Amino acid sequence: xxxxxCPAFVCLTVxxxxxxxxxxxxxxxxxxxxxxxxxxxxPSFAGFGIEPSNLFSFTGWNEPNEFSIQLLQNLADYxxxxxxxxxxxxxxxxxxxxxxxxxxxxxxNSNSTAQGVIAADSMxxxxxxxxxxxxxxxxxxxxxxxxxxxxxxxxxxxxxxxSNAVVKNLQNTRLYSFEIGNEPDLYxxxxxxxxxxxxxxxxxQFMERADTVYQKVLKPAGMxxxxxxxxxxxxxxxxTFEIAMLNSDGILDxxxxxxxxxxxNQHDYFYFIGVTPTPITLxxxxxxDQTNTQFAYWEKQVKIxxxxxxxxxxxxxxxxGPIGMHQVSDTFGAAxxxxxxxxxxxxxxISAVHMxxxxxxxxxxxxxxxxxxxxxxxRPQYYxxxxxxxIIGNGNGTTQIGALDVGxxxxxxxxxxxxxxxxxxxxxxxxxxxxxKQANASESNKASFTFNVNMGSANxxxxxxxxxxxxxxxxxxxxxxxxxxxxxxxxxxxxxxxESIYQYSLDGNGAFSIAVRDSEAVVANIDWxxxxxxxxxxxxxxxxxxxxxxxxxxxxxxxxxxxxxxxLVSALTLATSLGAW
Numbered sequence: 001x002x003x004x005x006c007p008a009f010v011c012l013t014v015x016x017x018x019x020x021x022x023x024x025x026x027x028x029x030x031x032x033x034x035x036x037x038x039x040x041x042x043p044s045f046a047g048f049g050i051e052p053s054n055l056f057s058f059t060g061w062n063e064p065n066e067f068s069i070q071l072l073q074n075l076a077d078y079x080x081x082x083x084x085x086x087x088x089x090x091x092x093x094x095x096x097x098x099x100x101x102x103x104x105x106x107x108x109n110s111n112s113t114a115q116g117v118i119a120a121d122s123m124x125x126x127x128x129x130x131x132x133x134x135x136x137x138x139x140x141x142x143x144x145x146x147x148x149x150x151x152x153x154x155x156x157x158x159x160x161x162x163s164n165a166v167v168k169n170l171q172n173t174r175l176y177s178f179e180i181g182n183e184p185d186l187y188x189x190x191x192x193x194x195x196x197x198x199x200x201x202x203x204x205q206f207m208e209r210a211d212t213v214y215q216k217v218l219k220p221a222g223m224x225x226x227x228x229x230x231x232x233x234x235x236x237x238x239x240t241f242e243i244a245m246l247n248s249d250g251i252l253d254x255x256x257x258x259x260x261x262x263x264x265n266q267h268d269y270f271y272f273i274g275v276t277p278t279p280i281t282l283x284x285x286x287x288x289d290q291t292n293t294q295f296a297y298w299e300k301q302v303k304i305x306x307x308x309x310x311x312x313x314x315x316x317x318x319x320x321g322p323i324g325m326h327q328v329s330d331t332f333g334a335a336x337x338x339x340x341x342x343x344x345x346x347x348x349x350i351s352a353v354h355m356x357x358x359x360x361x362x363x364x365x366x367x368x369x370x371x372x373x374x375x376x377x378x379r380p381q382y383y384x385x386x387x388x389x390x391i392i393g394n395g396n397g398t399t400q401i402g403a404l405d406v407g408x409x410x411x412x413x414x415x416x417x418x419x420x421x422x423x424x425x426x427x428x429x430x431x432x433x434x435x436x437k438q439a440n441a442s443e444s445n446k447a448s449f450t451f452n453v454n455m456g457s458a459n460x461x462x463x464x465x466x467x468x469x470x471x472x473x474x475x476x477x478x479x480x481x482x483x484x485x486x487x488x489x490x491x492x493x494x495x496x497x498x499e500s501i502y503q504y505s506l507d508g509n510g511a512f513s514i515a516v517r518d519s520e521a522v523v524a525n526i527d528w529x530x531x532x533x534x535x536x537x538x539x540x541x542x543x544x545x546x547x548x549x550x551x552x553x554x555x556x557x558x559x560x561x562x563x564x565x566x567x568l569v570s571a572l573t574l575a576t577s578l579g580a581w
Contacts, residue, residue, distance in 0.1 A: 023450035030456030043081035057359035070492030078389035088145030101126030148181025199240035267316035289415030324363030333474035338384035395424030439518035441473030466502035
């Protein structure tokens with residue numbers, strides 16, 4: 001979508017009189033010490049999960065999938081580190097590693113003997129599975145899922161062989177952790193275990209495998225023992241697999257003198273087809289209050305986890321599982337949900353969030369191969385990842401996120417307004433403003449919601465720069481842009497579709513006002529255009545991460561700057577006189 005070149009305040013005064021706009025006043029603390037904010041966000045925070053059976057769709061078979069690799073590299077350039085990738089899901093519990101199998105792909109095991117509705121040894125992978133995984137951008141963190149379900153007489157030999165191959169063969173990417181088993185709380189219903197089976201039994205089996213892998217693989221390689229993640233999922237509610245119960249069962253205790261659990265790992269979805277009893281619409285997804293309601297139980301789990309001193313990660317997440325829903329999870333409205341979810345979970349001090357992907361899912365950020373006769377393409381959700389990556393990279397390892405009180409947004413905007421503050425180097429750097437009230441592409445003269453933001457006298461008269469996450473409407477499947485950029489369906493590279501720089505001056509109190517269209521989000525950043533600053537990469541090099549070739553702070557000079565400043569002053573004066581402030 002091409003946005004008008006007029007400044008937001010011009011659009012505001014022409015299209016939506018301030019006296020009629022619904023509005024909210026926000027006063028984020030200008031200093032991190034006066035705000036309730038997250039810990040520093042890791043540059044790889046906004047990650048992905050890839051179903052193990054689908055790995056080659058994203059990496060390529062004999063030849064690399066350059067489209068996927070470029071899309072991940074974009075995010076690495078913006079944040080300073082590639083998104084953390086989890087290779088895990090149901091199919092990790094079907095896989096057996098065979099060093100003699102040399103194809104790029106997996107094959108059906110013709111000699112399968114294991115238990116399970118789908119047998120725990122039904123898929124064979126070999127060295128080129130890991131060679132393909134190693135194609136992802138340099139230093140990509142990998143959480144790798146090992147098979148817990150297999151329990152033949154040689155189960156320890158198998159997990160040692162597999163984990164040893166992973167440690168030795170991942171050279172370009174960086175092995176971060178091992179997840180032993182996928183969703184063991186479901187093992188009874190999928191035939192992977194027979195009763196009795198509970199969290200205590202799982203803890204015993206998890207610890208035995210972790211100890212064996214450490215003693216035989218990690219320790220000889222000089223790696224730390226706290227390298228493992230016990231996994232769980234939505235069905236942990238009311239079962240023996242809750243964090244407090246696993247802790248009581250001794251999963252955090254020493255075994256042979258070592259602590260093995262480095263992270264609490266849980267899974268969730270906003271909605272899961274065939275499990276969630278009520279239907280889902282795009283409007284439901286865009287009601288941000290529903291996200292808080294659905295995630296309320298996990299907020300408690302996060303607190304319990306952090307109270308143990310072990311970080312919490314959400315390794316499998318998505319708007320709609322298992323493979324999304326057309327015209328809901330693949331829309332621009334889902335991109336707004338994704339942006340909000342990342343920022344919301346950051347405020348809970350969740351250390352990483354991974355959006356799960358399969359090659360045929362309408363909830364995947366991109367389609368990596370030809371599926372159902374449609375060529376690879378980028379979905380709107382990817383643009384939310386790009387926005388979060390640039391927000392994080394903006395602070396170069398110091399970015400912290402705080403939630404702003406939006407309880408005053410009522411009426412038609414109840415549950416549709418979210419606002420967050422972003423801090424860098426202990427000072428307020430940006431605010432993120434989301435209006436998720438559904439407005440479809442077919443609607444003309446879409447309404448807006450006005451945010452009146454006071455960034456404090458310390459920021460008086462400073463410049464702010466506005467970046468838009470936008471599309472023609474909430475139901476748009478294409479045409480999304482972020483910060484003036486679009487990402488090619490051909491090669492995944494970014495191009496600038498809106499050259500305009502939306503720059504304003506804060507007033508003498510550090511305040512400004514902006515109307516955010518229904519079904520749109522903006523980031524207002526102090527002193528420079530988001531994405532134009534140098535981003536320090538994890539390897540110590542730098543990248544501009546910019547939507548433009550020049551890496552300096554952008555500005556508008558001469559007559560155009562004077563006009564924009566005059567418009568700003570007029571709009572602020574009008575807002576005050578109309579009582580909209």
